Amino acid sequence: MCIDEALLTSYMDGELGEPYRTQTEEHLAHCPACRARLDRLKAISKMLSRDDVDEVAVEKAKSETASLLERKFFSEDGRRPAFLRRRIEMGLGSMITAAAGLVVVFIGGFVLFGTSSEQTSEIIPSYTVQADTSNVHFVSTQDRGLDGYSLEEILSYLDSKGYDVDISIKGLQPIE
Amino acid sequence: MEIRSTDKESFTLVYDGCYRVLIRICYHVVYNMDIAEDLVQEAFERFYLKNMTFPSEDEAKYWLIRVVRNLALNHVRRNRRESTMMEKVRQRSSGGANARDAQKELDESETIREVRKAVSGLPENLRMVIILKEYGDLDYKSIGKVLGISEGNVKVRVHRARKKLEETLAGEEAYVY
16 A cells, blocks of 8 residues: 555655654565655655755845944944834824823823913013114115215315315326 | 843854844844844844843754844834845846856846845745745744744745745746756
8 A cells, every 4th residue: 555645755755654664665675656645745845945045145144234233232332222212112002192191291290390471471572673763763764975075065074074085086197 | 051131152152153044044134244234233232232131042043043033024014115225236237247147147136136025925924934944044843933823834834935936936946947
């Protein structure tokens, strides 16, 4: 009687205990049909093993991830962010509770030590600025600028103030 | 030896012992090395942050495999459409140096494509068992512990999975022999 295929699978995987293993080996030695079935099973396994990861890529990934985890969890400067990270990673429920707590404290602060307008005015004296004719002074009250005077007027003004002004025109020699 | 996940020595021991298995398992669920790398990293971060104690290295390994498996399955469920598209692009962009290499690579990638199709086509309970067996190099007992099923159940699932794969891949035997 030939071997059950499930038994062959276990035999191939090295999972068959005694005495079944020896019995299976003895049977395989003289049964070409069962050997062929075992070969077929091995072929499937071999085919699957062709689709394997690239060992070089695995080693690279392993060392990259190792140094990253080392930095994150086991280096001296890495401890702080890891600790912070652990604190930040909390469930949605506790996060909502924490947020609600903050809101309560914030509002509670106003209710207990709340701000009336008198208290505010004690701390910050009120100060308002309104621009009107009483506090805004125009720098110049005259409606006539320097452009409104002729050269003679300017010269006579300066002369009256005691300045001696000499004026010449470019490119012209004064008459001796 | 008791494993404490925040202890550096324990962490390194588990990391060195498990990384390869985890990335292989993860890769064969998501079929993308970058994503597998990210997910395995996330699993180790959770491992550290949970601050857990395990009675043995094996127990820590089973826990990590469970986490990686869940992360990978969730990722696939979320990004089913995107990952298929990326896979198509990736396969198209692969090319060989000369004609013979190209042909060989074409055959190889054809085989890989068929294998992936066959494995992805398995029902989830069979698929995970065969990934853990073939790519995780786990024995039946360990697979049972990871998946929370009995050893006998693992045996049955491995057998059924191989049977189904054999049916699907029957036409591909030319590449094997």
